[in-house]
Amino acid sequence: MTSELISKEGTQVVTLTLNRPQAANALSTQLLKELKAHMEKLQNDKDVRVIILTSAGEKAFCAGADLKERITMNEEEVQEAVLLIGETIHEVSKLPQPVICAANGLALGGGLELALASDLRVFSEDALYGLTETSLAIIPGAGGTQRLPSIVGVGKAKELIFTAQRITGKEAQAIGLCEYAVPFEEVENKANELAAQIANNGPIAIQAAKHAIDSGTHLSIEEGLKIENDAYQKTIRTDDRMEGLKAFKEKRKPDYQGR
Numbered sequence: 001m002t003s004e005l006i007s008k009e010g011t012q013v014v015t016l017t018l019n020r021p022q023a024a025n026a027l028s029t030q031l032l033k034e035l036k037a038h039m040e041k042l043q044n045d046k047d048v049r050v051i052i053l054t055s056a057g058e059k060a061f062c063a064g065a066d067l068k069e070r071i072t073m074n075e076e077e078v079q080e081a082v083l084l085i086g087e088t089i090h091e092v093s094k095l096p097q098p099v100i101c102a103a104n105g106l107a108l109g110g111g112l113e114l115a116l117a118s119d120l121r122v123f124s125e126d127a128l129y130g131l132t133e134t135s136l137a138i139i140p141g142a143g144g145t146q147r148l149p150s151i152v153g154v155g156k157a158k159e160l161i162f163t164a165q166r167i168t169g170k171e172a173q174a175i176g177l178c179e180y181a182v183p184f185e186e187v188e189n190k191a192n193e194l195a196a197q198i199a200n201n202g203p204i205a206i207q208a209a210k211h212a213i214d215s216g217t218h219l220s221i222e223e224g225l226k227i228e229n230d231a232y233q234k235t236i237r238t239d240d241r242m243e244g245l246k247a248f249k250e251k252r253k254p255d256y257q258g259r
């Protein structure tokens with residue numbers, strides 16, 4: 001069976017590539033299972049500092065649920081399939097390391113939900129992005145109704161979901177749906193550049209910051225500040241913190257080891 005997900009391991013940065021370009025990289029059961037297995041491995045890998053999610057081909061990052069598979073399913077199977085997409089995409093958001101989605105082509109439905117579960121998004125300026133599920137008489141079922149409002153605001157999220165419209169990468173950037181919208185051929189470079197910048201910083205600090213931001217967003221400011229303080233504690237006893245101070249004093253670049 002050919003792999004529908006390719007993992008390329010570099011120093012500190014792992015790139016996962018959705019590899020079904022013949023089916024617009026739609027999320028088949030096999031692809032989801034492979035993605036889930038990779039998430040389980042990566043969450044415990046202390047050497048990995050940043051994960052980049054991208055796709056093969058030139059047209060689509062991911063066209064969402066595999067609709068050809070879906071049409072063959074009975075209601076029970078559909079429920080299982082929706083659960084698998086939801087769980088897998090949630091696993092992406094729960095990774096301790098930052099995830100950068102290099103969406104080098106269109107992302108619809110579950111494809112955009114995968115991007116929303118990532119920490120940072122780089123889109124292709126002319127490609128189309130949208131939560132188009134209501135046009136298929138279903139709703140976003142992999143976190144879209146929950147994550148989109150916290151990224152672009154409730155009103156804009158309702159507009160996008162109710163109308164099922166597809167917007168360009170450029171428009172997505174204007175509403176804060178992605179951090180960068182660049183020409184197609186620059187998407188990968190931009191994601192690599194961000195990954196390299198992140199990987200230079202203290203890895204324990206990066207994970208503590210991600211945890212504090214993600215866990216605090218929906219709480220009161222007091223509860224959020226407590227989470228921030230707890231997360232800060234994790235950095236105090238690290239060698240990396242001392243390395244940062246020493247490097248500053250010695251006017252050199254710090255060399256963080258993740259300890």
Ligand code: COA
Binds near residue numbers: 023065109132
């Ligand atoms: N599931 C399964 N296969 C899909 C797919 C999906 N979600 N999206 C596209 N494909 C397949 C097409 O069926 C086609 O396969 P074929 O050559 O065997 O017919 C192949 O990918 C290429 O797609 P095609 O439609 O020919 O390319 P296009 O550039 O004209 O359009 C899309 C691409 C993605 C815009 C269009 O296929 C589309 O709208 N797909 C549905 C996306 C969607 O609604 N997703 C939300 C799901 S909740």
